[in-house]
Amino acid sequence: MSAKLRVVHYLNQFFVGVGxxxxxxxxxxxxxxxxxxxxxxxxxxxxxxxxxxxxxAGDGLFAENEEACAKEALARILEFAPDLVIAGxxxxxxxxxxxxxxxxxxxxxxxxxxxTAMHPENPGFPAAGTSVHTVPAADSAVGxxxxxEAAARLGLRIARGEEIGSAEDExxxxxxxxxxxxxxxPTSRRAVDMVLRKIRGEPYQTELDVxxxxxxxxxxxxxxxxKARIAIVSEGGMVPPGNPDRFSGSRNGNWAAxxxxxxxxxxxxxxxxxxxxxxxxxxxxxxxxxxxVDAFRRLEGEGEIAELHDDFLSTCGNGGAFSEMDGIxxxxxxxxxxxxxxxxxxxxx
Amino acid sequence: MSMRLEMGxxxxxxxxxxxxxxxxxxxxxxxxxxxxKLALEEGDLKDVRFDAAAPGDSxxxxxxxxxxxxxxxxxxxxxxxxxxxxxxxTAGEGRTHKLAGMCVVSSTHFLGPMTGIxxxxxxxxxxxxxxxxxxxxxxTANLVACYEPLDNASNEAHDDxxxxxxxxxxxxxxxxTKDMEPVRVETFELGDVDPALxxxxxxxxxMHQASMVQTFMxxxxxxDSLPTLIHPNEMLDGAVVGANYKTxxxxxxxxxxxxxxxxxxxxxxxxxxxxxxxxxxRGHHDNQALKERSAQYVAKLATxxxxxxxxxxxxxxxxxxxxxxxxxQALEQMxxxxxxxxxEVGRPGTGEFPLVFHVPEADAIVSKGMQGERIxxxxxxxxxxxxVVEFYNGKSVNTREAFTxxxxxxxASEWAKDINNMVGKDY
Numbered sequence: 001m002s003a004k005l006r007v008v009h010y011l012n013q014f015f016v017g018v019g020x021x022x023x024x025x026x027x028x029x030x031x032x033x034x035x036x037x038x039x040x041x042x043x044x045x046x047x048x049x050x051x052x053x054x055x056x057a058g059d060g061l062f063a064e065n066e067e068a069c070a071k072e073a074l075a076r077i078l079e080f081a082p083d084l085v086i087a088g089x090x091x092x093x094x095x096x097x098x099x100x101x102x103x104x105x106x107x108x109x110x111x112x113x114x115x116t117a118m119h120p121e122n123p124g125f126p127a128a129g130t131s132v133h134t135v136p137a138a139d140s141a142v143g144x145x146x147x148x149e150a151a152a153r154l155g156l157r158i159a160r161g162e163e164i165g166s167a168e169d170e171x172x173x174x175x176x177x178x179x180x181x182x183x184x185x186p187t188s189r190r191a192v193d194m195v196l197r198k199i200r201g202e203p204y205q206t207e208l209d210v211x212x213x214x215x216x217x218x219x220x221x222x223x224x225x226x227k228a229r230i231a232i233v234s235e236g237g238m239v240p241p242g243n244p245d246r247f248s249g250s251r252n253g254n255w256a257a258x259x260x261x262x263x264x265x266x267x268x269x270x271x272x273x274x275x276x277x278x279x280x281x282x283x284x285x286x287x288x289x290x291x292x293v294d295a296f297r298r299l300e301g302e303g304e305i306a307e308l309h310d311d312f313l314s315t316c317g318n319g320g321a322f323s324e325m326d327g328i329x330x331x332x333x334x335x336x337x338x339x340x341x342x343x344x345x346x347x348x349x
Numbered sequence: 350m351s352m353r354l355e356m357g358x359x360x361x362x363x364x365x366x367x368x369x370x371x372x373x374x375x376x377x378x379x380x381x382x383x384x385x386k387l388a389l390e391e392g393d394l395k396d397v398r399f400d401a402a403a404p405g406d407s408x409x410x411x412x413x414x415x416x417x418x419x420x421x422x423x424x425x426x427x428x429x430x431x432x433x434x435x436x437x438x439t440a441g442e443g444r445t446h447k448l449a450g451m452c453v454v455s456s457t458h459f460l461g462p463m464t465g466i467x468x469x470x471x472x473x474x475x476x477x478x479x480x481x482x483x484x485x486x487x488x489t490a491n492l493v494a495c496y497e498p499l500d501n502a503s504n505e506a507h508d509d510x511x512x513x514x515x516x517x518x519x520x521x522x523x524x525x526t527k528d529m530e531p532v533r534v535e536t537f538e539l540g541d542v543d544p545a546l547x548x549x550x551x552x553x554x555x556m557h558q559a560s561m562v563q564t565f566m567x568x569x570x571x572x573d574s575l576p577t578l579i580h581p582n583e584m585l586d587g588a589v590v591g592a593n594y595k596t597x598x599x600x601x602x603x604x605x606x607x608x609x610x611x612x613x614x615x616x617x618x619x620x621x622x623x624x625x626x627x628x629x630x631r632g633h634h635d636n637q638a639l640k641e642r643s644a645q646y647v648a649k650l651a652t653x654x655x656x657x658x659x660x661x662x663x664x665x666x667x668x669x670x671x672x673x674x675x676x677x678q679a680l681e682q683m684x685x686x687x688x689x690x691x692x693e694v695g696r697p698g699t700g701e702f703p704l705v706f707h708v709p710e711a712d713a714i715v716s717k718g719m720q721g722e723r724i725x726x727x728x729x730x731x732x733x734x735x736x737v738v739e740f741y742n743g744k745s746v747n748t749r750e751a752f753t754x755x756x757x758x759x760x761a762s763e764w765a766k767d768i769n770n771m772v773g774k775d776y
Contacts, residue, residue, distance in 0.1 A: 199658045319666065
């Protein structure tokens with residue numbers, strides 16, 4: 001029989017018994033063995049593990065000095081040479097939840113297995129990130145025993161280096177990341193089962209909860225187009241012949257600025273599209289059918305816009321990862337703002 | 350009278366490239382000279398050679414275009430693959446002989462210039478190793494036909510020539526069994542069932558974009574088509590032929606003839622549902638108006654079939670997903686409960702947004718997992734097709750050696766996810 005696993009329990013000033021809100025500036029401290037709910041945790045851990053120490057701090061102090069407190073808490077945790085850190089349960093106490101998240105992230109980075117417990121609406125849950133497992137807890141301390149049991153069960157498995165399955169199978173809160181598994185039932189069978197439940201009005205569970213996207217409010221209209229500098233940006237994979245910046249036709253992450261300074265139109269051979277998701281024959285024959293420099297120069301000549309920006313910003317959006325395209329968009333916006341560009345036209349494919 | 354199809358099955362687990370046709374104990378011996386003559390008789394191919402591979406072999410098949418199941422109509426009004434191998438008479442009744450568990454796989458290259466979507470995208474089948482679950486046809490015994498194009502062949506002409514030759518070869522093999530007794534006969538008929546059972550329609554969205562990315566129905570591509578009704582038996586007889594060569598999005602003809610939802614709905618017809626039929630629709634319409642028109646049309650056809658619910662499957666990527674989700678929306682808005690099957694585009698473990706487009710009505714989604722797993726493909730003893738291939742990102746790889754690739758670099762990996770029961774799970 002191997003030695004008992006060493007567990008350090010992270011709590012706040014309240015659960016340790018130092019005091020309530022009036023003591024929320026209590027410095028990061030530690031005590032040997034279990035304290036407060038840690039006694040119950042130690043009992044739950046049973047033969048396999050024991051609480052060797054308790055680290056705690058005032059929630060107010062932690063909230064105001066998160067980085068320093070997390071660092072101090074980690075130092076005290078490491079003094080106990082732990083195999084596992086269990087933080088909380090924080091229930092729906094926001095500052096305590098955020099402290100648990102910060103302590104767990106710090107301990108995880110230091111190579112110590114961690115688990116925390118809190119209510120799904122606690123802001124500490126998203127703050128825990130994708131490397132920390134959070135088991136669900138009730139919104140108040142009435143759910144103490146259940147939450148400690150869940151934390152202990154999952155925590156011991158993590159501490160033993162066991163492979164942790166999906167959130168559904170292991171009863172922790174989904175962290176916003178997904179992995180592939182082989183389902184027990186065939187794909188077609190799951191689809192037919194689900195549609196029959198839907199038809200019968202029975203409860204059904206989607207296999208993909210589609211996350212809500214951030215709403216982007218459009219900016220105010222350009223007050224006077226005749227005074228505005230306009231730029232062309234495109235995800236159509238437009239590059240100089242030879243593709244000097246090595247854009248990929250799909251799953252591309254590169255972008256570049258190319259100039260059409262001094263050109264009134266883009267004849268055949270000035271740019272080509274390396275985009276892999278549409279029929280590029282016509283654009284390659286006449287690049288302006290993507291970039292429309294000819295039309296913008298005419299508008300410029302007629303005074304409809306003040307000026308066409310000489311550089312266009314180019315990438316290939318085909319199969320692009322959402323976060324990568326988001327990053328490119330932000331970089332473009334920053335660059336164009338610096339150049340005094342007030343509006344862009346984005347020919348897409 | 351309802352359409353009744355008897356499928357006489359001749360299971361094949363091993364193929365020998367030989368000199369005389371023989372079928373015994375699940376082993377098929379093919380007459381390579383006969384098949385070569387058949388492939389070259391139109392004069393639109395320079396040459397063809399044959400090779401065989403079975404599941405588990407240390408073999409990698411490259412340059413794959415299509416995989417076709419050997420079908421031959423012993424009786425009934427149509428031929429197999431109608432519109433290609435004979436007049437476009439309605440398939441799906443009478444008796445078909447099938448060499449089951451095997452495919453004729455076409456492997457070739459193109460000589461004309463490639464641009465944008467109208468490019469051949471590499472298709473790799475690993476018959477063994479960790480990649481096998483990420484491609485279709487690693488589970489079938491394969492007779493691989495490696496075609497040489499004519500020197501002056503346009504890409505379109507060569508594609509047409511390979512398609513026809515492959516269908517002919519496949520059907521010729523099944524024809525050789527016409528006087529033999531099948532090992533097993535399966536019957537497909539949508540007979541009358543308890544009218545109280547919920548009616549479920551299968552909506553199958555296939556791909557049409559341009560040459561190299563298209564789907565044929567009774568010999569004609571679906572370019573200008575509206576969504577239309579089809580009896581599942583017609584699919585089983587080869588009424589739909591795939592010609593989409595976008596690596597992971599390819600749906601081999603073999604799958605059009607063996608859509609998992611057809612078998613599942615048949616299995617439950619009269620048990621807990623009434624299989625109301627199938628609607629074929631194409632994706633990747635050029636603009637929003639056409640996408641909406643198509644989606645509305647699907648939903649209307651489903652209501653004409655008095656469907657209570659629809660299950661949807663999908664071939665394609667980005668742009669086509671808009672057609673797909675609009676179809677789900679239209680179905681739900683017309684009172685047909687819809688369950689779409691989709692693969693996720695967020696790579697495993699990244700938390701990336703999982704879809705290109707979405708509608709709130711799609712609240713019951715079946716996931717077939719995500720793209721983007723890295724696979725360590727082992728060295729193999731034998732490559733059928735060219736050993737050096739160029740991937741979509743321009744990287745050149747000797748496929749005889751070990752190399753790393755992404756799951757979506759494998760042949761028809763979106764369908765491999767489906768048939769191998771992959772699912773995306775929250776972690």
